[in-house]
Structure formats: C-alpha cells, structure tokens
Amino acid sequence: MSRTATAAVLREYGGPLQLETVTVPDLRPDEILVRIHGVGICHTDLTAAAGGVPVPVPVVLGHEGAGIVTEIGSAVSHLAVGDAVVLGFDSCRQCRNCTRGRPSYCTRFAPLNYGGTRTDGTTVLQDSEGAWLHGNWFGQSSFSSLVVATERNAVRLPPDVSITLAGPLGCGLATGAGTVLRVLRPESDSSIVVFGLGAVGMAAIMAARIAGCATVIGIDPNERRHDLARELGATEVISPAGYDDLGRHLRRLTGGGADCAVESVGSEAVVRQALSSLGSPGVCATLGLRAGRNPITVDQTHLLNGRTLTGVIEGDVDPHRFLPELADLWRDGRFPVEKLVRTFDFTKLDDALGAVRSGEVVKAVLTFDN
Ligand SMILES: [Zn+2]
Ligand SMILES: [Zn+2]
Structure with a gap:
C-alpha cells in the first residue's frame, strides 16, 4: 500500500523548500507512521538547508514533529495506532552511551540523524516521479504531513497538552x-x-x-x-x-x-x-x-x-524520560510552550522561514490541515 503526503523538499543546498507530493513505502517491522499535526522550525534545519550539515540532497528536513500514530510495524510493542507522539532525535538505544541514558551522545548519532536513509541505505520517501528522496532526518523528516519514525524516537504525549504545539519539545526546548x-x-x-x-x-x-x-x-x-x-x-x-x-x-x-x-x-x-x-x-x-x-x-x-x-547536544537528555517531564511541566503552567510559538499553515512555509530568519518569531510551528 502506498501512501501519499505533502512534504517540503530541498533539492539543492541554498535552494528553496518546495512543497511536493511524495509517497511513503510499506513500513519495516520497527517503524511507525505518524500523521503530523505540527512541526517546529529549528535553526539546525536552516543550517542544513544552507549546506552546513552533511545531510545528502534531495532531502526532507524538519525534526520537531508531533502528531498521531496511524500505522505501526509488526515489531512495534510500546506504541499503538491513535497514540499522540512527539518525535525526538534518533539514537541506537544499544551503544555504551545510549545504555547509560545519554543517547544524545549515541556513537551512531551522525548516521542515524544526518544520514538521510535507514541504516541499510534505503530511504522512506519517493517523489511524484518515483525517484528516491532522502528522509530520516533526525529519524523523522517531519516537514511532511506523513512521517516514518520508530519507537526509538517517538515519545507518547500525556493527555491535555496540545499535539499541534508539542513538536518543539523534541529538540529546541529539550535542548x-x-x-x-x-x-x-x-x-x-x-x-x-x-x-x-x-x-x-x-x-x-x-x-x-x-x-x-x-x-x-x-x-x-x-x-x-x-x-x-x-x-x-x-x-x-x-x-x-x-x-x-x-x-x-x-x-x-x-x-x-x-x-x-x-x-x-x-x-x-x-x-x-x-x-x-x-x-x-x-x-x-x-x-x-x-x-x-x-x-x-x-x-x-x-x-x-x-x-x-x-x-x-540535545540537552544531554533521554527523550523518553525527559519529554514527558517537560509536557507535565507545560500542563502545570510552569513551562508555557505556547508563549514562544507562532503557528503558520504548512502552505505558508516561506513566510514561516522568513519570520524565523528575521528573528520576528521565537519559534515557528507549521500546522497541517488534518
Ligand atoms: Zn547509541
Ligand atoms: Zn533542532
């Protein structure tokens, strides 16, 4: 079954992020499909778009996504369809630093977050011509209405927090x-x-x-x-x-x-x-x-x-422990995420990027018509 989505594609460093129709292939056993409700724009996305991070192009950026799980792979055990999740950075969960609770220093951090592919070299996105696009940026590439992620970097949100505004918890705010x-x-x-x-x-x-x-x-x-x-x-x-x-x-x-x-x-x-x-x-x-x-x-x-x-890097936190704590603080009014955010419809991506670059907004969040 192929699934179509709208994604912002960067085809060359320094070029525009263009909205295109993309398709997402069948999930691997450890993967989940997330329908994105909101995604923050982080400065690392801008640095990458300018060619400052060694992620290959063409690529879909975006790494502060939050949304609802719509499909799970056969080996996924901790998440279910319908769960609200925020997506953090990817980590192997197995190396010395990951097992010591410090996944932001995962020994495989660079290939998992900047490699643009799954670890076997395949990618999770195709353009409308059927050509492969790089995805898996921070294990998500969430400038897209549908995202392939894994249990490794998807953290279930507690009830009573805004799914649309939660994405920045995953990178900038946790940092x-x-x-x-x-x-x-x-x-x-x-x-x-x-x-x-x-x-x-x-x-x-x-x-x-x-x-x-x-x-x-x-x-x-x-x-x-x-x-x-x-x-x-x-x-x-x-x-x-x-x-x-x-x-x-x-x-x-x-x-x-x-x-x-x-x-x-x-x-x-x-x-x-x-x-x-x-x-x-x-x-x-x-x-x-x-x-x-x-x-x-x-x-x-x-x-x-x-x-x-x-x-x-990334606040030296394990997202699975720290993001729920931040969400609880937010719900208690002690970490008021909404005061930092201005939302932009995903189709107004260029306006959002302009507002981020000019310093007009503290945190831009792109929202999707779900
Ligand atoms: Zn690791
Ligand atoms: Zn970031």
Whole structure:
C-alpha cells in the first residue's frame, strides 16, 4: 500500500523548500507512521538547508514533529495506532552511551540523524516521479504531513497538552531545558546568565525558574524578546550593545560572577563573554551550532579557578524520560510552550522561514490541515 503526503523538499543546498507530493513505502517491522499535526522550525534545519550539515540532497528536513500514530510495524510493542507522539532525535538505544541514558551522545548519532536513509541505505520517501528522496532526518523528516519514525524516537504525549504545539519539545526546548535541569543543575538561589533568547535560550530561562535560581539574566540584542524573557522568569534582561565589558557588568550584577551560563549563539565573542561572566567556580554550557569548524580561544588562566566550559547536544537528555517531564511541566503552567510559538499553515512555509530568519518569531510551528 502506498501512501501519499505533502512534504517540503530541498533539492539543492541554498535552494528553496518546495512543497511536493511524495509517497511513503510499506513500513519495516520497527517503524511507525505518524500523521503530523505540527512541526517546529529549528535553526539546525536552516543550517542544513544552507549546506552546513552533511545531510545528502534531495532531502526532507524538519525534526520537531508531533502528531498521531496511524500505522505501526509488526515489531512495534510500546506504541499503538491513535497514540499522540512527539518525535525526538534518533539514537541506537544499544551503544555504551545510549545504555547509560545519554543517547544524545549515541556513537551512531551522525548516521542515524544526518544520514538521510535507514541504516541499510534505503530511504522512506519517493517523489511524484518515483525517484528516491532522502528522509530520516533526525529519524523523522517531519516537514511532511506523513512521517516514518520508530519507537526509538517517538515519545507518547500525556493527555491535555496540545499535539499541534508539542513538536518543539523534541529538540529546541529539550535542548535549553535539559542543559539547565540535567547538565548544569543549578542550586536554588544561584545565578545563571543565558546568552541568546531564541527558543533554546527561552527554554533555559523557564528551566532556571523551575530550578529556583534567584538571579536569571537574559542577554539578546533583539529587544522585542526582552518582555517575554521577563515573563518567563528572567529577573533582568540586557541588550549587549553599549557595554564595553559585558562580562564585568554581569559579574557585578551577580555579586562576583554567575554560577552558570548558557550560551546558545555559538560565536567566539559570545562564548568568551559567557565565560567571562562566570564566578569561581562556575560552568558555561555552549549549545549554539555553527556550520563547520568553529575555533574558540579560551584563557587557560581564567579556567583554572574552577571554571568549566562544556558543550551540550540535545540537552544531554533521554527523550523518553525527559519529554514527558517537560509536557507535565507545560500542563502545570510552569513551562508555557505556547508563549514562544507562532503557528503558520504548512502552505505558508516561506513566510514561516522568513519570520524565523528575521528573528520576528521565537519559534515557528507549521500546522497541517488534518
Ligand atoms: Zn547509541
Ligand atoms: Zn533542532
């Protein structure tokens, strides 16, 4: 049985994402078919579309999908038709890091998430001419009304949360929240500085409030985001322009230096500012992905005083444990995803991409007419 769907296809790096009719082949035993209700646009999709991630083209991007399971393969045991799921990144669930509960460092992360095919080299999408398209982007390729995923990366949503808005839990929001709640683990009444108030940074701010941080400082040149950051939990929000030495200003604001910093921009200048905002001891997590090599010079003398610079992928969380926790926090009003999101109909994909690129929206979610 072949199934048709509408998907946004990238045929060349730097080219447009064009809506096309695609077909999805029969499921393998471990696969599920998901009818997507909403999919967030993450910066990694834009980086990939520009050629900054080694995923082959033609490809369907999108990796913050959520929807309803409409078919399951014969070996699927933990999900059923009709389940509402959010799709996370893919991981093998078997390697040393996966079995230790750290699947974002899965030894097979790159082929599973950027390979564009199943592990045997076959793909899950064909265009209207019958030519194969690359799919399996983050185990989903969810800029599509129908998606092939697996139990490995599909997490059942609790009732009473919006399926349409849940997709960003799977990447951007888990990245920011996981970095705070699972990696930095700030003490209550500690201080934290968050650089970059996109969806990742805003999730870090919400998580800092959940953790009970006394001082939560957000930094972003886009002042349209400052009020939202305050509403979500920032005790102070600063535009970096106008400070000759932002690090010194932040050390003063935090009474000698922050306990933690989250850096979601990825530029050398911002990583250095984040490090220089730290007290002693202090930890800075860098999350911002830049295409290709991204060398950063760090002053070893500065690190010696008990300071740590660490890199974090996907919040270092196991989606199967962490996403239901985030969904529960959302339902309790402590992680208000809806405040970050503007929805766009899938046919208005170009408008959504424009709004993301210009910084006009914090998180764009594409919705489908189901
Ligand atoms: Zn693994
Ligand atoms: Zn992402």
